[in-house]
Amino acid sequence: MIRIEYVDRNHNGLSPMADAIARDYLTRSPLHSLIYVTSSGTALHPSLQPRELELRKIQRQAVVEGLKNDLFKGPLKKDAEFVLARNRHADAQLLGHCYRYLQRWERTFRDTALGESGYYYPDWGPVATEPYNVRNVDLILALNKESFSQAQAIYDLIVGIDRPKIVLHQEYAEIKGELSDLLGAPLEKHQEARDILHHALPRIITHARMEFL
Secondary structure: OEEEEEEEOOOOOHHHHHHHHHHHHHHOOOOOOOEEEEEEEHHHOHHHOOOHHHHHHHHHHHHHHHHHOOOOOHHHHHHHHHHHHHHHHOOHHHHHHHHHHHHHHHHHHHHHHHHHOOOOOOOOOOOEOOOOOOOOOOEEEEOOHHHHHHHHHHHHOOOOOOOOEEEEHHHHHOOOOOOOOOOOOOHHHHHHHHHHHHHHHHHHHHHHHHHHO
């Protein structure tokens, strides 16, 4: 059996989407008993938890994207504009509230994009990339460069288990470009990511069969 794990930063948008598409594809394929797919978030690993200043920077970047794409409405839009105007002096609780709001939008857009094409992701909550969560993973497909570097760092900490192959998704599928983080992005970006993941999957399955079976 080939075990494939899709990873992105927060296991909220891209990697659950890739997981759902791959599981649906394999369910309808004679390969369903030969390939097992899962997903996780690299930044959720305890060793990669950001410090307060770094976390604020990540949250601010997401709020900037959310405002640019008109995701904030009503009083919350004013709150988002206020925390950006306050810069480093912004209230951490309010900034966190705006960030979590965007995470909910990301899940909503993810599920909408999946549902439009007949896919479904059974959301059990975010899962951290952890070598002991899934035994003997053969292939880790990182959906962007940040999660690629973080996955490598996580496995560098572990001894006593076989290290999986860690590679960028686009590289493994032999597709140009890079998938971008979807936090703060509009529905259209989620739909584009869905289509890229869908079209890449047959190439990934063929490549994995040749390499691991």
